[in-house]
Amino acid sequence: MGDIGAYASNFSPPSLAVVFEQHGSPDEVARVIELPPIEIKENEVCVKMLASPINPSDINMVQGVYPIKVPLPEVGGHEGVGEVHAFGSAVKGLSLGDWVIPSPPSFVTVNPLTALLLLDDFAKVNPGDTIVQNGSTSIVGQCVIQLAKLRGVHSINIIRDRAGSDDVKERLKRLGADEVHTESQLQVKNVKGLLGALPEPALGFNCVTGNSATLVLKFLRQEGTMVTYGEQS
Ligand SMILES: NC(=O)c1ccc[n+]([C@@H]2O[C@H](COP(=O)([O-])OP(=O)(O)OC[C@H]3O[C@@H](n4cnc5c(N)ncnc54)[C@H](OP(=O)(O)O)[C@@H]3O)[C@@H](O)[C@H]2O)c1
Numbered sequence: 001m002g003d004i005g006a007y008a009s010n011f012s013p014p015s016l017a018v019v020f021e022q023h024g025s026p027d028e029v030a031r032v033i034e035l036p037p038i039e040i041k042e043n044e045v046c047v048k049m050l051a052s053p054i055n056p057s058d059i060n061m062v063q064g065v066y067p068i069k070v071p072l073p074e075v076g077g078h079e080g081v082g083e084v085h086a087f088g089s090a091v092k093g094l095s096l097g098d099w100v101i102p103s104p105p106s107f108v109t110v111n112p113l114t115a116l117l118l119l120d121d122f123a124k125v126n127p128g129d130t131i132v133q134n135g136s137t138s139i140v141g142q143c144v145i146q147l148a149k150l151r152g153v154h155s156i157n158i159i160r161d162r163a164g165s166d167d168v169k170e171r172l173k174r175l176g177a178d179e180v181h182t183e184s185q186l187q188v189k190n191v192k193g194l195l196g197a198l199p200e201p202a203l204g205f206n207c208v209t210g211n212s213a214t215l216v217l218k219f220l221r222q223e224g225t226m227v228t229y230g231e232q233s
Contacts, residue, residue: 011037012046012086021073023064030062030076042088047100052080053139055110056230078102079110114229115143119151123203123225127152130178130198132219133205134158134212135232137168142175144205149176154198158183158215183212191218200224208232 015035022029040046058077060066084098094100102108118140119125131148135141136157148155157172157180159165169180178198192200200221206213207230216226 010040010086010088012040013037013048018076019073020062020076023062023072026059026062026076040086040088042090044088045084045091045094045100046086047082048085049080049082050099052077053111055079055139056232057110079108111139112143114140115147118144118205118227118229119147119153119203122227125151125153125203128154128199129203130154130156130195130201131203131205132156132158132201132216133207134216135205135207135230136172136177136180138207138230138232140207140229141205142172145172145175145177154178156195156198156201156219157181158186158212160212183215186215186218191215195219203227205229 012035014037016032017035018030019033020026020029020031054077057066061068061070061074062076079102081099081101084094084096084100086096087094119131125131125148131144131153133141133144133155136145136159141157145155145157155177157177159168159172159180159182161182161184162168165182169177172180179194179196181194186194188194201219202221202224204216204220204224204226206216206226206228209228209231210233212233213226213228220226
């Protein structure tokens with residue numbers, strides 16, 4: 001698309017959308033279509049998306065296995081940030097070029113808010129405490145690392161074994177992770193021996209399940225809390 005001024009009209013610019021008309025494997029049922037310009041009504045805002053991730057829940061929605069069902073046909077994706085391109089005459093408080101995010105009932109900033117709620121809603125975590133999580137390379141996991149760091153909370157992070165795991169560890173440490181372990185490094189008799197000076201975690205996050213969830217549990221202190229919020233494996 002061109003510059004903002006070019007679209008400050010009563011019509012949206014021609015756009016592309018990824019749509020699915022039935023549930024199934026995304027590579028089979030999703031297709032890109034061209035949307036013609038549509039008139040922007042007085043209460044409507046036309047937003048150009050600047051960045052939008054494909055989250056696991058987006059894939060699950062296309063597959064039809066997500067707990068929330070949407071009417072079909074549907075445009076894929078729920079999270080992102082966009083720029084105001086045009087708006088109707090009754091819209092107040094917005095200027096062309098403002099950055100905006102989707103608001104309820106859409107999913108809003110799915111992953112950062114999930115990370116925030118994980119840290120806030122299940123157990124009281126104070127500065128100096130430790131949390132432990134798996135799936136630490138996920139966007140939720142990276143948000144948890146950064147929010148924990150901002151709060152002075154230590155984080156122990158579990159990642160899958162992979163080529164280049166040292167680079168991944170360094171990357172997560174630059175974000176604020178205290179410790180990063182691969183799953184195979186945790187196949188030891190006494191996982192807590194790896195805590196060093198860190199306090200035993202009171203709170204753990206699991207988005208993988210299976211053996212990886214067991215590793216989170218092994219780090220937790222007596223009567224700690226483990227929150228399962230995904231099942232990537
Ligand atoms: N409950 C909620 O309200 C809520 C909200 C948001 C997200 N979630 C869940 O949070 C999780 C993370 O979401 P995201 O968007 O941040 O994910 P993402 O950025 O797409 O990352 C996916 C993560 O899953 C890991 N993974 C994938 N398959 C795996 C397997 N077989 N075994 C172990 N790890 C595996 C990946 O590890 P590698 O780096 O090794 O590939 C990566 O860490 C998902 O399960 C999602 O459904 C839940």
